[in-house]
Amino acid sequence: MIIQQFYDKGLAHASYAVIRTGKMIVIDPARNPQPYYDFAAQRDADIVGVIETHPHADFVSSHLEIHQATGAVIYCSKLTGAAYPHETFDDGDFIQLNDVKLKAINTPGHSPDSICILLEDEQGKDVAIFTGDTLFVGDVGRPDLRENVGNITAKKEELAKQMYRSTRHKLMTLPKSVIVYPAHGPGSLCGKNLSPDLESTIGRELRENYALQLMDELSFVKILTTDQPFIPKYFGYDVDLNKTGAKAFKQSVDAVTRISAESPLQKDVLIVDARPKQQFRNGHIKGAINLQDGDKFETWLGSVLKPGEPFYLIAENEGSLNILIKKAAKIGYEKNIKATLLAPVNATEKSAHLDLDDFKANQDNYNIVDVRNNGEVNEGKVFKNAASIPLPELRERINEIPIDKPIVIHCAAGYRSAAAASIVAAKIQQVLVYDLGEVVVEFDEGVHN
Template identity: 80%
Template structure:
């Protein structure tokens, strides 16, 4: 038996392949199915099944494409309300993979339709559990993503109560040596306290996971429904995309319009410029959002831009453009791209340079905008008079920023402030708008030690 994890750092997403004597099952596959095809070929295995633990909110799955390409059966809970061809997979259902078994366990909590998958090996031993977004290493899935979307909706308090029962009755009763394989790791927005490790055991989680410690249901619900991270704009749509299935990955990225040099851009369409900020600052189109290619590009793309908004995508060369289109496709945003292009010749708006000494000497001469998340601000401000607007809310709340003196935008390390300053600059023309950039890390040390 082979168990293989495929991990995408950008979305902190773990998917899995289980192989037994030439047959392979894929669990929670990412948008691009090619790694699973390659792994199956490497081990001379046929993909016979794909299991969806629930309709994911944070990425688009390739379950339908794998089915259409290989003939593999898609399995999911009947509660999903899936519109693609599938077999239901709920409590009591078993997939026989030669002499091993995959058993469905209904575990509502993160979503009403969540399942976990218990692996029973050829000796009849309960060996591993694929926990989807129910149980993570050090955490459990947030319960607030299905209040308004999906086949079944539920308030976060109701789902938190269901999570209490699912963990106590279904997972904590498993043998302590059962290996836990979750669908997400650190950096995912599907939880709030994930450990750096990408797998665990039931025994370790019983000892170390805050959500599995002794507490009553009321305390559990209160704990689970507070201090969850922000919810990106794209989450709701991805639940629906995964409920219905999406077109193939390669066909989708090939369908993105590539624009020739000199092509006119429509004035009312957003522009996302994925170049490094030094290049962006030296010349860009007015109103463009500088969302640099980086490990979390897709998360910030789907947090700043709504699921129904179109945008132009700019990169410095064709290779980078391909990378950014593929990253957009991971969250289903390739269909939002009005056109993809290299830097236009009229990208000549230049960003002003901050006089850091002048700022340090007279901070009160500037309006300071903090685009970090609420939890980061609550842990300690860098500048006591800063206007706090989280980056995902900045486009909608930019009018709250006073324009009577120069504006400085900061985050925690410089990535988000590059996007933030481009958003503010597009809205405020009366005064200069500066990016504090990486200097903020030094200033945070001065303030907080």
């Protein structure tokens, strides 16, 4: 028997393949199915099944495409309300993979329709469990993503209660030796305390996972519903898209329009410039926002832009454009791309340059905006008089920023402040808008030392 993990660092997403005697099951596949096809070919295996542990909020799954390409059966809970061809997979159901079994366990909590998959080896021993977004290494799935989306909605407090029962009655009773394979690792917004490790055991989680320690239901609910990270704008959209199934990855990526750098752009369409911030500062199209390519580009794209909002995408070269289109497709935003292009000749708008010495000496002469997340701000402000507006909320709350003084924007390390400064500068012309950038680390160290 072979178990293979596929890990996408950008979305901190783990998917899996299980192979036994030439037959392969894929669990929670990412948008691009090619790695699973390649792995099956390498192992001379046929993909016969795809299991969805729940309708994912943070990425688009390729379950429907894999079914259409290979004939593999899609398995999911009957509670999913799936609009694609599938077989239901709930408590008591199992998939026989020659002499091993994949057994369904309903584990509501992260979502009402969540399942885990328990793997029984050829000796009939439970050896591993694929926990989806129910149990992570060091955490459990957040309960607040299904209050308004999905086939079944539920308030976060009710889902937290369900998570308490799922963990206590179903997962924590498993043998301590059972290996835990979660759907996410550190950096995922589906939990708040994920370990850097990408696998664990039930025994280790019983010892180390804060959510599995001895406590009553009320205490558990309070802990689980407190201090969860922000919810990107695209999460609800992806839940609904995964309920129906997305179009084929390559077909969708290839359909994105590409135009020359000299082509005129429609004035009312947002421009996302993904070049490094120094290139952007030296010259960009007026009104463009700077979401730099990086490990979390797709997360910030789906946090700043709404589902269905069209945008032009600019990159520094063709190779970067190809990568960025695929990153947008991972969250279903390739359909939003009006067109892609390289930096045009009229990209002449320059960003304001902050006189750092003057700022250090005269901070009261500036309106400071902190675009870190609320949880970061709660741990300590860098500037006591700064207004706090998290980056995902900035476009909707920009009118809260006073315009009686120049504006300085900061985050924790420079990426978000570059995006935020470009968003604010595109809308506020009465005063200069500055990005404090990486220099914020010097101020932050002064606060915490």
